[in-house]
Amino acid sequence: MIQSILVKILLTPFSLLYGLAISMRDFFYRRGLLKSIEFNVPLISVGNLSVGGAGKTPHIEYLIRLLQNYLGVATLSRGYMRKTKGYLEVHSRMTAEQAGDEPLQFKRKYPEIMVTVSESRTFAIPQIMMARPETQVVLLDDAFQHRSIKAGMNILLTQFYEPFTRDYLLPSGRLREWRSAYERADIIIVSKCPMEVTEEEKATLIREIKPLSHQQLYFSYYDYAQPYYILNTNYVTNLQPDWDVLLISAIAGTDYLVSYLEEKVNSVRVLEYEDHHFFTNSEVAHLKAVFDNMESEKKLILTTEKDAMRLELHRPFLVENRMPIFALPVEVKFHFNQGEAFDQNIKDYLLNFKV
Secondary structure (H helix, E strand, O other), X not given: XXXXXXXXXXXXXHHHHXXXXXXXXXXXXXXXXXXXXXXXXXXXXXXXXXXXXXXHHHHHHXXXXXXXXXXXXXXXXXXXXXXXXXXXXOOOOOOXXXXXXXXXXXXXXXXXXXXXXXXXXXXXXXXXXXXXXXXXXXXXXXXXXXXXXXXXXXXXXXXXXXXXXXXXXXXXXXXXXXXXXXXXXXXXXXXOOOOOOOHHHHHHHHHHXXXXXXXXXXXXXXEEOOOEEOOEEEEEOOOOOOOEEEEEEOOOOOHHHHHHHHOXXXXXXXXXXXXXXXOOHHHHHHHHHHHHOOOOOXXXXXXXXXXXXXXXXXXXXXXXXXXXXXXXXXXXXXXXOOHHHHHHHHHHHXXXXXO
C-alpha cells in the first residue's frame, strides 16, 4: 500500500504534464481551432475515461441486440492489436490477427450487422455509408476521448468499485482525461455492479458522480450464460459446484469474473495476461501443462469470449490435445428496473435524429 502511494507521488509530475496536453487539446476544441466532424447518420459512442476494463464490449452488444431487428446497424472499432492496417470490413472467417478480438467477436455473434475497423473514424464512416447506404446507426467502440468525430450520443462507462471520481490521470492513475470530461456524456452507466445494489449505495454514487441536468445515470451488471466449447459453440455445459476451473484471461481486470466463478465452482486458478494479449505457442503449452497437473477428476478450462477469439489461433494444438476450453458468455442487465428507461433513452435519440 505504501509502495503504491509512493509510486503515484513519483509519477504525479508526469501526470500533470499529460494533463496539460489534454487541457490544451480541449481548449482548441472549445475555441473552434480544432473541429469535430458531424455526419448525417446517428452515431452512438460507448467509452470510458479510464484505461480498459469498464465493459465496453458487453454494452455495445446490448445495443446491437436492442437495435438490430429494427435498424441497419454498423459497428466501428479501432481493431486494437490487429496485424492489419487501414479500413477493413470484418467477416466471420477472419482471425483476431486480421480484425482484432472484439470486432471479430461482434461479427461471429451478430453476423447480420456490419462490423468495421479503422484507425481513422473520420475516414471510416464515409466508407461504411458507401458500402452499406442502408446503415441507420453506427456504434462507436471506445470513442469517448476521440473528439475528431462528434457523436450524437455519448455513453460513458465507469466501474462500480473503481469510479472515475476516485482515479487520477495517467501515468499515476488510469484516467485518459481529466475527471471533468464526464460532462460531455449524455448517459453515464455505472458498470460491473454487484448482483445486489442497495438504494444507499446508489445514492452515494449519484452524489459522488454528480450527473448534470442533461445526463441520465444507470447501474448495470453482468449476467453470465452457459459456457460453450470455443471450437464448437453448439456444445454447451453448466458450471457445477464440484468442478475445479482453470481460468485463462487476457482482459483488463478479472476480479469481477473471478468473484462470480468462486460462487459457482469448487476452486478457481487464474492464468492472467495483459489485455488483448496474443497467446504464444509456449503459453498455450504451459496452459496444457498446468491443466494436466491439476489433481481433480472434474476440471475445466474457462476463458472469456474475447480471449477465445485469440486462443482460436491455436486450433490445431487445441484439437490435437483435446483441451476442454469453454468461453463464458456475458450479457448486460440493469439494476432498479432501469433497462426499459435506458432502451427508451436510445430510441428517443434515434427517433429525434435530424440530418
